[in-house]
Amino acid sequence: MATTRAGSGRVRRRPTRSGVILEPEMIIDAALRLIEAPGGNALTVRRLGVELGADPSAIYRYFRDLDALLIAIADRLIGETLAGFVPGPDWADSLRDMARRVHDSMLRHPRLAQLRAIRFTAGPNELRVDDIGIGLLLSAGFSAPDAVRHFGDFIDAVLALAAMDAAELAPGQEEADKRALAKVYATFPDEDYPHLAAVRPHLRQITASPFPGVLDKLIAALSEAVPRSSH
Structure with a gap:
């Protein structure tokens, strides 16, 4: 998708502190959990890093900035909207x-x-x-x-x-x-x-x-x- 850098071949997929290899979809999942957390939207780059067990700066290897991540989340939700839809x-x-x-x-x-x-x-x-x-x-x-x-x-x-x-x-x-x-x-x-x-x-x-x-x-x-x- 246009707002991510994933799939370009230039992203170096290095393990996080917890040994997990980050992927764009994994970041989107974690960001969506923080946005929908009880008590209000808790999404920040720092909190996202904690959620993923990664240095917050690692997010920028996959998304240009936080706005690009939000746009990617929005497109994901559009896809869920169409799941199973057959005209x-x-x-x-x-x-x-x-x-x-x-x-x-x-x-x-x-x-x-x-x-x-x-x-x-x-x-x-x-x-x-x-x-x-x-x-x-x-x-x-x-x-x-x-x-x-x-x-x-x-x-x-x-x-x-x-x-x-x-x-x-x-x-x-x-x-x-x-x-x-x-x-x-x-x-x-x-x-x-x-x-x-x-x-x-x-x-x-x-x-x-x-x-x-x-x-x-x-x-x-x-x-x-x-x-x-x-x-």
Whole structure:
């Protein structure tokens, strides 16, 4: 992958203090454990060296810097998202399945959700997602430029929604916010907010995840945009 130096033939694989030969995947595994450690992200180069039983500077023989390591981790998680995914005959169903897998993965790894939503990895797994997604839209009948543009819009929306759902809040904060909002919805004066008053019984839906509904709308919009000659 573009962000590592592994596989170039120039990396000297010397044993660590514990006698273990470092590999990029081993470093990624250890970094992911530190990121997801109880109590908060504990990833630093020093702690990573301790976790691996290696001099911290050894990490730089495999990754340019800590940012490059984070990008490699993000690409690894994209690969896990696609594990077992096989596009079916219906492009819309396949795209929906891909989106749900991305969303589920972001919820499993919330501390990396924002990174994954805003950065490109340029790694093999990101390229594979793009290849599959654009291929699905090409199979639907979109032209090459439209397939690229629509898939970019689609996957960015999915990532943004997933990052929102994955955002870590202080313990109990989400439920406290929902209770406070429910109290406001139940007590605001009808004359001040007449339109909200008209839909008061349904306002609790606002606190639900927007992901399912927006995903439906995205797929519907794409289906409507398919060139007529392809129907």
